[in-house]
Amino acid sequence: xxxxxxxxxxxxxxxxxxxxxxxxxxxxxxxxxxxxxxxxxxxxxxxxxxxxxxxxxxxxxxxxxxxxxxxxxxxxxxxxxxxxxxxxxxxxxxxxxxxxxxxxxxxxxxxxxxxxxxxxxxxxxxxxxxxxxxxxxxxxxxxxxxxxxxxxxxxxxxxxxxxxxxxxxxxxxxxxxxxxxxxxxxxxxxxxxxxxxxxxxxxxxxxxxxxxxxxxxxxxxxxxxxxxxxxxxxxxxxxxxxxxxxxxxxxxxxxxxxxxxxxxxxxxxxxxxxxxxxxxxxxxxxxxxxxxxxxxxxxxxxxxxxxxxxxxxxxxxxxxxxx
Numbered sequence: 001x002x003x004x005x006x007x008x009x010x011x012x013x014x015x016x017x018x019x020x021x022x023x024x025x026x027x028x029x030x031x032x033x034x035x036x037x038x039x040x041x042x043x044x045x046x047x048x049x050x051x052x053x054x055x056x057x058x059x060x061x062x063x064x065x066x067x068x069x070x071x072x073x074x075x076x077x078x079x080x081x082x083x084x085x086x087x088x089x090x091x092x093x094x095x096x097x098x099x100x101x102x103x104x105x106x107x108x109x110x111x112x113x114x115x116x117x118x119x120x121x122x123x124x125x126x127x128x129x130x131x132x133x134x135x136x137x138x139x140x141x142x143x144x145x146x147x148x149x150x151x152x153x154x155x156x157x158x159x160x161x162x163x164x165x166x167x168x169x170x171x172x173x174x175x176x177x178x179x180x181x182x183x184x185x186x187x188x189x190x191x192x193x194x195x196x197x198x199x200x201x202x203x204x205x206x207x208x209x210x211x212x213x214x215x216x217x218x219x220x221x222x223x224x225x226x227x228x229x230x231x232x233x234x235x236x237x238x239x240x241x242x243x244x245x246x247x248x249x250x251x252x253x254x255x256x257x258x259x260x261x262x263x264x265x266x267x268x269x270x271x272x273x274x275x276x277x278x279x280x281x282x283x284x285x286x287x288x289x290x291x292x293x294x295x296x297x298x299x300x301x302x303x304x305x306x307x308x309x310x311x312x313x314x315x316x317x318x319x320x321x322x323x
Contacts, residue, residue, distance in 0.1 A: 045236065049062070049068065049071060050062075055181055055223055055226075056112065058179060061205075061207055071220050071223055074217060074221045074223070077221075077224070079224075079236065084121065085237065086237065088225075088229070089239055089320070090244055090245050092244070092323045093245050093323075094244070094248070099113045099116060102163040106168075108171060112170060112180075114226045115184055116134050117229070118222055120136055122134060132156040134162055137156045137162065137165065145165040145168050146168070151285070152287075153282060153284060153288070154284050157281040170183050170187065176191060177194065182194060184222060187218075189212065189215040193215075197209055197210070207219075229322070232320055232321070233319065239320040240318065240320065241316040241317070242315050243320075248279065248301060250279060250299040251299070255288065255295070255296040256295050258293060259290070260288040260290065261287055271300050
């Protein structure tokens with residue numbers, strides 16, 4: 001009996017050891033690893049302020065207390081606005097690849113993609129003042145900078161066209177005001193509003209100009225967004241590359257004629273009305289009357305939406321280091 005008991009104990013021990021070995025050698029699911037990491041103790045840290053910082057290549061005077069503390073305020077606000085900031089980063093994966101080459105082509109510093117983030121959160125938002133789109137153009141300003149806005153079409157919601165218009169505005173403001181920080185501030189309060197305050201106060205720098213509350217914070221919000229999105233892990237944001245929204249593969253087709261029914265147009269081009277409007281938010285209604293009989297370029301998904309499903313299956317679990 002003793003021998004049998006000993007043998008039973010040995011066999012049980014071997015079975016347990018085998019299970020432990022099998023468990024230890026199994027490759028852990030990346031999602032399980034991520035879930036465990038998220039369960040770690042939560043700690044609150046003061047945001048990092050670097051020793052030096054630039055906006056569009058221009059030095060930010062961090063040695064001035066009112067500059068440093070203004071930046072600190074926006075870093076705290078954005079860093080601990082977790083839900084919105086995470087969504088901004090996710091959207092950047094899809095939209096920065098559209099915005100960046102347009103800025104570069106027009107000679108506008110890449111830092112201005114962060115202006116777009118603080119303006120709209122990378123969505124076709126509508127402000128209380130009726131500014132519209134990623135770059136938040138008012139209707140009158142949109143027309144001034146070449147964007148078509150009517151009952152059928154609102155090119156403020158066309159990301160490529162609106163980015164081109166924003167470049168025209170920023171380059172002109174930079175030329176007239178003398179710095180990119182001033183151009184950025186004027187995007188919020190207008191060129192005349194900014195220049196008149198600067199002249200009245202007999203200063204030359206945005207950072208030394210007393211402005212309304214919104215514009216006083218505006219450039220610092222751009223700077224804070226730049227710091228956090230360029231160094232997400234330094235500010236507690238642990239996003240994997242597979243967490244970012246991927247660009248949607250599309251092809252372009254022409255929309256011609258008058259009184260075009262967009263339900264039928266979508267069906268004829270191998271997609272549906274929902275996707276057509278999602279990819280072309282500048283289309284205002286379900287019909288394009290097109291009184292001027294223009295031709296418009298419309299995006300539709302490649303291969304009847306197949307690629308749209310495939311892009312969600314990419315599993316690059318490496319951490320995002322910069323956006």
